[in-house]
Amino acid sequence: MTEQTLYVVATPIGNLGDMVPRAVEILQTVDVIAAEDTRHSARLLDHFHITTPLVAYHDHTDERQVEALISRIKGGESMGLISDAGTPLVSDPGYRLVRRARQEGIRVVPVPGACAMIAALSASGLPSDRFSFEGFLPPKSGQRINRLQPLVSEERTLIFYEAPHRIQDCLTDMATIFGADREAVLAREITKTFETIRGGSLQELGEFVASDPNQRKGEMVVMVRGKPKPAQDQGLDAEAERIMTILLKDLSVKQASQLGAEITGLKKKALYQWALDQNN
Template structure:
């Protein structure tokens, strides 16, 4: 059975995505929701007030962030249980993605309050879509620890990860972060830096971690703004990265084709990297 989506004037907690830079990315449903709910819970009311003013939204604002005490969460849930509708927004992008809201959403659901997502901009998805890195499997790691020792320890736990890794990073730490990544993953590991997405000075640049270190060090402008840093996962060993279907297809193709031809065709069929297929085929030879 298909559920009907609550109208913004019905009692519910609406998790509303807002633009990450370009105000043209504000979706109509988000505007309608923010106009019609009883109250908007915002990470920073001064920051959000400018957004609401731009769209002529006059709904009352109150501050909510992850450092709010339990009493504020309870007060918001009480308003929801009394029949009011509440919209949750962050400073930019989709709430709860390295932003406040987890405790409020969880408590609302436990109380039987309906939680309705109003999707829109999300920096990690926007960055990944334009990165050229594998996007079928990825791991979002959020912000790394600010201190180098703790950051290096966290990175060491990710060295064997084969999925694309996605991080948020503050501009004043980007040089140190890239240097620590080069140490942990190897200077030649492929990475992409996406900076100021959807804004005037949007920059998306890829290369080795070493080349990104040099790029950022040479241009002070690359140490400003909001940043998403993506690192290609570890290259899987031949066989380790091949599922049963890929191995079966390669076995069939190798009966009729050369290793090079079979690897090329299998890569087109399965989406597995040709290099990985080629290496597996070589290892099967007597």
């Protein structure tokens, strides 16, 4: 085991069979493990016969505790960082500790494993080439809507974590902002006994959750398909055509498309294609 190293170790999100052998080896051999909830993590460590001492590191850890952990590593110890489940720093504590370690020149080594966001996306059937992880939304509806509103035109798949007691209200607000017909997938209790992965429109998912109290229990990942791109053969509206017609009198197709995109907010590619079509 390398001294003066911080290992960021992923742990299972439900099924203990997803604990990778390297993670077990690392946690068995480091000098200390920084855990989000030491009592929760103790059960995991007991299962894998890991007797390494635990110290607490969570959202409420103050800077003095962070510096104390950094001092231990600089003093020659190796440390494993784990969260309650999944990959640390993905909507879990760890950012401040990892940043301070890197600032101090301490080696930081990732030990990959389970991550609810990636697991859910891989089984969702939604586009996965480009996505945006938005984490947890605010608990109050007004704040939640304010967070969602800027994402209306986002074309990437949107991924959210949500608490079970807020899932119904969350889906309602999403339907209001994104539209009731926007495609989405709800992944619940991934890798656990009652795992559910359900797709449909936001309205359909809202009705599904409202009709079954069991769907309002457990860990939730909500994935919303990005804003659909306009059909390739969709023409410009009258105002956009008027602007482009004026610009093309004095500018090249490329220049007119660039300026037209800035004026109308439309995609440069669509304006460029329209201009080419006018010359054919």
